[in-house]
Amino acid sequence: MSWKKINKEALGNGIAGCLLVVAFFGSLTQIRRTAQEVFDPTKKTISIAHWQLELGYRDALDKVCREYEKLHPDVKIRQVAVSEKFYGQVVNTHLVSGTAPDLIEMGFSTMVQMDQYLARYFEPMSGHIQYPNPYNNGTELEGVRWQDTFIDGMQSWYREALQEYYGIPSSAFTVRVFYNKDMFQKIVGHDRPPKTFGEFMNICEKIETSAKQEKTTLVPIAGSLYNSRIFFERYLNAFGSRYEPALDFGYDGGITGYRMYLGLRQGKLKWDDPTNKAAFELLHELSQHFQPGFMAVGREQAAFLFVQEQAAMITSGSWDAESLFRQARFKVGIFDFPMPAKDEKYGQYVRGRQSEAGTGTGGGFGLYRLSKQKEVALDFLKFFSSKRINQQFNQDITWIPVVVGTQPKENLKVFAPDPVGYASSFTWVWGSHSDEVYMGGLTQYLQNEISFDQFGKTILDALNDKTYGWYKAATLDYESMRNTVTMQEQLLGIVLSDHLFPKAIGNFDQKYREVLIRQTKMAQAQEEYRDRLQKGLSTTLEVK
Amino acid sequence: MGAVPGDYREQLKKGWEHVQLYEFERAIPIFKKLQREFPEGSEEWIQMTFATAVCYEHQTPPSKETVQESRRLFWLLAEKYPRHACAARALLNVARIDELRNYYLDRIDLESARKLYQKVTATYPGTLEASEAVLRLAQSYTNTFNKPDVETGVKILEDWLRDHPKDPLAGIMSLLLGDVYFYPLAEYDKCVKAYMRADELKSLEPGKEGYTYWRIARVAQDKLKNKDIAVKYYTKIIMDTPTFAKGYQSQLALKELGAPVPELQWGSIGGRKRTTTAPAGEVRK
Numbered sequence: 001m002s003w004k005k006i007n008k009e010a011l012g013n014g015i016a017g018c019l020l021v022v023a024f025f026g027s028l029t030q031i032r033r034t035a036q037e038v039f040d041p042t043k044k045t046i047s048i049a050h051w052q053l054e055l056g057y058r059d060a061l062d063k064v065c066r067e068y069e070k071l072h073p074d075v076k077i078r079q080v081a082v083s084e085k086f087y088g089q090v091v092n093t094h095l096v097s098g099t100a101p102d103l104i105e106m107g108f109s110t111m112v113q114m115d116q117y118l119a120r121y122f123e124p125m126s127g128h129i130q131y132p133n134p135y136n137n138g139t140e141l142e143g144v145r146w147q148d149t150f151i152d153g154m155q156s157w158y159r160e161a162l163q164e165y166y167g168i169p170s171s172a173f174t175v176r177v178f179y180n181k182d183m184f185q186k187i188v189g190h191d192r193p194p195k196t197f198g199e200f201m202n203i204c205e206k207i208e209t210s211a212k213q214e215k216t217t218l219v220p221i222a223g224s225l226y227n228s229r230i231f232f233e234r235y236l237n238a239f240g241s242r243y244e245p246a247l248d249f250g251y252d253g254g255i256t257g258y259r260m261y262l263g264l265r266q267g268k269l270k271w272d273d274p275t276n277k278a279a280f281e282l283l284h285e286l287s288q289h290f291q292p293g294f295m296a297v298g299r300e301q302a303a304f305l306f307v308q309e310q311a312a313m314i315t316s317g318s319w320d321a322e323s324l325f326r327q328a329r330f331k332v333g334i335f336d337f338p339m340p341a342k343d344e345k346y347g348q349y350v351r352g353r354q355s356e357a358g359t360g361t362g363g364g365f366g367l368y369r370l371s372k373q374k375e376v377a378l379d380f381l382k383f384f385s386s387k388r389i390n391q392q393f394n395q396d397i398t399w400i401p402v403v404v405g406t407q408p409k410e411n412l413k414v415f416a417p418d419p420v421g422y423a424s425s426f427t428w429v430w431g432s433h434s435d436e437v438y439m440g441g442l443t444q445y446l447q448n449e450i451s452f453d454q455f456g457k458t459i460l461d462a463l464n465d466k467t468y469g470w471y472k473a474a475t476l477d478y479e480s481m482r483n484t485v486t487m488q489e490q491l492l493g494i495v496l497s498d499h500l501f502p503k504a505i506g507n508f509d510q511k512y513r514e515v516l517i518r519q520t521k522m523a524q525a526q527e528e529y530r531d532r533l534q535k536g537l538s539t540t541l542e543v544k
Numbered sequence: 545m546g547a548v549p550g551d552y553r554e555q556l557k558k559g560w561e562h563v564q565l566y567e568f569e570r571a572i573p574i575f576k577k578l579q580r581e582f583p584e585g586s587e588e589w590i591q592m593t594f595a596t597a598v599c600y601e602h603q604t605p606p607s608k609e610t611v612q613e614s615r616r617l618f619w620l621l622a623e624k625y626p627r628h629a630c631a632a633r634a635l636l637n638v639a640r641i642d643e644l645r646n647y648y649l650d651r652i653d654l655e656s657a658r659k660l661y662q663k664v665t666a667t668y669p670g671t672l673e674a675s676e677a678v679l680r681l682a683q684s685y686t687n688t689f690n691k692p693d694v695e696t697g698v699k700i701l702e703d704w705l706r707d708h709p710k711d712p713l714a715g716i717m718s719l720l721l722g723d724v725y726f727y728p729l730a731e732y733d734k735c736v737k738a739y740m741r742a743d744e745l746k747s748l749e750p751g752k753e754g755y756t757y758w759r760i761a762r763v764a765q766d767k768l769k770n771k772d773i774a775v776k777y778y779t780k781i782i783m784d785t786p787t788f789a790k791g792y793q794s795q796l797a798l799k800e801l802g803a804p805v806p807e808l809q810w811g812s813i814g815g816r817k818r819t820t821t822a823p824a825g826e827v828r829k
Contacts, residue, residue, distance in 0.1 A: 116604075119566050152787050155751050251726070251759040253790050357808070358789035419808045423789035489644070490602040493637075494563055497598045500630050501591050502560040512672075514750050517716055520679070521749050523687060524723045531689035531728065 043076040046373045046380060048365065049091065050105035051084040056322045060396035068383050075376055084108060095121045095368070102377040103365045106167040112366065115161045115487055123367040125165040127506075128378060129154060135386030141404055146382065149404050156360030160522075161487035163515050168381045169361035170390065171319075171399040174415050175230045178306065178324055179313045181331035183207075187312070193335030197282070198344040204289040207312050222311035223290030224302035230315045232283055232442075234337045237354040239279035239346075240425035243269060253423055257430030258477065258529070261463060261470050262536045271428075271456035278349040280445070280452055282340070287446040295443045303327075318415040322398035325411070334414045355421035361402040428459045431473025437462035474533055481526040488519040552578055552588075559595060568599040575599065585625070593617055594630050601637065606647040615641045632673035636664050639677070643684055658684055675713040678704045679720065686724045698724055715747025719756075726759065732767040736760055740773075754788025757781045765797065775803040782806045 048061070058081055065077035080101050082090050088108040094100040095111045100121070104112075111117040129147035136142055136149060147154045150169055157167045181191040184203070187210045194200040204220035211218040240255070247255045247263040255263075263269035270276070287294070291305065299316075306314040307327040315337075316324070325332055339353055340346040365384075371377050383389055387403045394401035395409045400416065408416060429435045438459050445455040463469045492515050499508045534540055555574055562571035579592035600614035615638055621628065622635040639660035642653040661684070664677035678700065685697030701717045711717070719742035725735035739760050742748055748756045761777035764770040778794040778801075785791075786809040798805045 116566055153751070155787060158751060251762045252755045253758045253793075355789040355792055357787055357791050359787075419786070419789070420792045421789075422793060489640075490566060493598050493602050494566075496633055497563065497595065498560070500594065500633060502557070504560060504564070513716070513747070516676070516679075516713070517719065517747055517749055520683070520716055520720055521723070523683065524720065527687045527689060528723075528727055 040076060042074070044074055044373050044376050045076040045078060046103065046371070046377045047078045047080050047101040048103040048105075048380075049080040049082060049087075049101040050365075051082055051087040051108060052105070052363075053081060053083060054319065054323050054397070055326050056397045060393050063396065064384055064389055064393050067389070068380055071383075072376075072379075075380075077380065098370060100368045100370070102368050102371040102373055103381065104368060106364045106366045115159060118159060118166055118366075119162050119164070121369055122166045123369045123371075123374065123378075124162075125154075125157070125168065125367070129165060129168075133382045133386055135383050135389070139387045139405070141387055144404070146385075149385070149387070150361055151402050151404065152359075152361050154361070156362070157364055160518065161484045161491075163488070163491055163511075163518065167364035167366040168385050169364040169402050170385065171363035171394055171397075172359055172361050172402050172417065173317045173319055173363075173400065174356055174359055174417050175234070175315060175317045176334045176336055176415055177313055177315045178321075179333045179335065180306070180309060180328070181333040183309065183312045183330065184333070191331070191333060193333060194338045196344055197338050197340040197346065200338045201285065201289075203312075208289070217310060219291040219305070219311050220289040220313060221286075222302040222305040222314040223287065223294030224297040224299050225295050226299040227302050227315050228287065228290065228294060230317070231286060231337070234354060235282055235286070236279055236427065237422070237425035238339055238350045238352060239275050239282075240427070241354075241422035242275050242349065242351045243426060244422070244424040247426065248424060255424050255426035257426075257473060258470075258533065260426045260428070261430050261473075262532070264460075264463070265537060271460060272453070275349045277452065278346045280455070282346050283442075284446055284452075293447075295447065318398075318400050318412060321412060321415070325398060334411070336414070336418070351422055353418075353421040354425070355419055355423045356417035357419035358423065359417035363399070428463070430463060430470060431468075431476060433465065433468040433472065434459065434462040470537070471539065474537075474539075478526065478530060478533075481522060481529060485519065485522050485526055488515060488522060491515050492519060552581065556591075563595065563599065566602075568603040572596060572599045572603070590621060590625060590628055590630065593621055594634065597621070597634070597637070601641065601646075608647055608650070611641060611646045611650070626667070632664055632668040632671055635660060635667075636673050636677055636680070639664065639680065643680070654684055672712060675708075675711050678711075679713055679717055682717070683720065686720065689728050691728065694724060694728060698729070715742050715745030718742040718745065719747050719749075722756070726763070732763050736763055736768065736770075736773060754781055754785035754790060757785060758788075758790050758794075761794070761797065765801070771801055771803075775801055779803075779806060783809055 048065075050057075050061075052058070052061075058079060061079060065079070068077060069075055087105075088110065091100065091104055091109040092111050095109075095117075104122075106112050111121055130145050132143050133141070133146040133149060136144065141149050147165070151172065152169075154165055154169065157165045157169060159166055177193075179193065184191040188203050188206050194203055207218065207220040243263070244253070244255060246268040247259045249259065249262075260269065291297070291311065294302070302311075302314055303316070303320065303324065305311040307324065307329075309330065314324075321334075337353065340350050342348070365381060367374065367377055367381065384393070385403060387405055390401045390403040391406035394406070398409050398412055400408045400412060407413075427438070429438050441450065441455045441458040444450045445452065450458070492512075495505060495508065495511050495515055498505045499512070505511065555578060559571045559574035559578070562568070562574070575592045575596040579589055579596060582588040582592065594617075597614045597617035600610045600617070603610050618634040618637045618641070622631050622638065625631055639657045642660065643657035644650075645652055658681055661677040661681035665674045665681070668674050682697040682700040682704075685693040685700070687697075688694065698721065701721050704711065705714055705717055708714070718738045722735050722739035722742055725731045725738055729735075739748075739756055743753075743756070743760075757777045757780050761774045761781065764773035764777065775798060778797045781788060781794040782791045783806060791808045795805050795808065
């Protein structure tokens with residue numbers, strides 16, 4: 001063995017050893033720094049977990065945290081940002097092990113979705129939200145109950161079976177169409193958004209013609225399974241609400257799966273109704289302007305097409321606005337889904353746009369019930385949802401704020417929920433089986449693989465299938481109602497026994513009345529459902 | 545009976561905390577252990593017995609054994625300590641257990657439940673339990689959706705409300721009457737009156753008032769041809785339930801009825817106050 005070789009080996013090992021030592025001490029320093037941050041005995045540390053990895057979110061939240069820390073120098077706030085892919089697992093594990101973050105964004109986790117776990121791990125908010133938020137002092141919201149400072153009165157955060165509020169919202173979301181203004185100017189000759197569906201289609205055709213002439217791969221609309229569903233839902237609702245007078249036999253403004261199916265069986269609704277046919281023809285025409293194979297494309301790929309100027313338009317929610325604004329190297333415009341005008345094709349079959357009055361609030365954070373810094377975490381939530389901070393935070397991330405009197409960023413005003421429109425519609429889906437068949441059939445229909453009639457036969461067969469179709473859907477609906485009634489019965493038992501003995505809950509009269517009202521309503525609805533099915537479909541549900 | 549543990553109050557508190565968190569299975573051993581420490585009939589013993597019964601009643605998954613044990617304990621309290629504050633509730637709970645299907649293949653005993661509801665009303669007049677027993681008794685008939693039974697249930701409620709107009713549960717009873725008159729009875733005039741009474745007594749489903757307003761307005765317009773009521777409730781939808789998405793359709797209905805059309809109030813409890821003028825007949829946007 002030569003000296004040269006030995007030296008080379010020694011040098012290599014030496015470098016590796018040095019790197020190892022550097023890495024070791026680096027890690028040690030990092031661990032120490034983190035430990036100091038997390039376990040700093042001079043500070044009350046709280047952590048806030050979320051899955052929002054969109055551009056700007058963490059910076060905006062960080063800004064809020066630092067502002068709070070300035071007001072409360074004894075507090076340290078730490079963000080725990082986890083990809084939505086793993087968020088549920090991380091939250092579930094930490095909740096069960098008792099090491100959960102103090103504030104947890106509500107979503108993706110079964111512990112958040114299922115009532116029994118929610119009650120176990122999260123702080124009920126009723127007792128807190130009935131008092132004013134002190135961080136609103138000096139504004140028109142001073143003295144207003146915290147709950148009433150949100151645009152929806154926190155209705156989106158009410159869990160019916162538990163009769164409680166869990167979580168405090170931060171933002172609201174609606175959907176619109178984003179477009180490349182520069183491209184519109186160049187190809188269409190102006191950068192105004194289309195006002196009607198006819199104009200919309202004309203623009204799409206101009207873009208396609210231009211792409212052919214220029215021999216580019218440009219498409220009018222970037223599509224994906226995720227994005228196209230937003231389009232489809234909006235347009236189907238515009239037609240579907242025409243069926244409300246015939247199918248809303250409950251006179252409560254909705255067309256549920258079983259009302260759709262009853263209507264179908266009673267002949268009030270037919271697959272080949274001109275209205276239904278027109279609705280799907282519109283979707284078919286629209287989807288010819290997406291890139292080929294769009295149903296197999298993911299959300300990110302569609303967004304990529306748009307920002308890379310391979311597509312002139314894309315539909316998405318206000319949650320994507322900031323990312324698209326930041327990534328696009330062109331002027332981004334936004335418009336609402338244009339409806340067919342009366343004198344245009346489809347016009348006579350359309351009732352109108354979908355109302356957004358029911359737009360709820362989202363992006364909420366729940367308070368971990370076993371948090372060691374519950375008071376601090378609760379106080380931070382108040383700060384976070386105060387008028388000034390809610391506006392600042394949402395403007396920073398280009399989302400829609402949810403507190404009374406707040407304003408979104410100027411370029412997001414077009415996303416503000418519009419209450420004008422119709423609220424009821426239906427889909428040809430009742431239960432998971434028909435849902436799967438419907439989506440499969442829709443994909444084939446839109447890709448010209450099957451005809452409208454074949455699509456209809458597929459979906460009607462799925463609905464009529466007694467084993468997997470309507471009967472299973474009906475049974476599951478009924479079971480779901482029964483579970484709710486059972487949980488309400490449990491809650492009633494808890495409230496009443498508390499009133500008799502420990503008297504820890506408080507506000508008994510109101511609580512008892514509310515539980516009893518909901519329980520009475522739900523029990524009635526459950527049995528009405530069964531009776532209507534029995535009479536309408538000549539069937540008896542098997543009840544376990 | 546053992547010596548009363550010094551920390552029993554702490555344990556008791558813990559037990560009730562479990563109850564509040566729906567952790568009935570964790571509360572049972574605590575209550576049962578404490579129950580053994582106190583003499584039968586003492587205030588503490590009664591509390592532990594009641595608490596154990598509540599836990600057995602609501603424990604999940606339910607089983608024949610737990611539900612029957614719950615019924616036995618409630619029955620024991622109701623029979624042996626009828627003057628205690630929990631006796632009426634215990635008796636009502638026994639009736640409830642008999643009425644409901646609590647576990648797989650549970651046998652519903654409506655006759656027993658109804659007798660017990662009547663017993664609660666007769667034995668404890670003037671109590672909340674007596675009122676609730678009337679509501680439950682009526683429900684035990686109306687929920688069958690069999691017309692003669694439904695009519696019996698309706699009569700129970702109507703008679704009670706006539707004799708006890710200020711009953712604390714009058715609003716909830718009116719709400720149930722409204723539902724039943726709507727379906728299956730299809731007596732729309734009575735349906736609307738009952739709902740309006742429930743509304744006056746602030747007994748509509750909290751946060752979901754809009755649904756009942758819509759039903760009242762639609763029934764008044766379509767079935768009763770009562771313009772005044774329809775206008776009143778379409779207007780209430782716009783003014784009082786801005787996040788119920790029927791505001792715009794209410795505007796259209798008011799316009800059709802030739803009534804004044806208020807602006808949509810969406811956002812009025814929130815920022816971005818958005819007022820929309822009455823539609824000029826153009827329903828698409």
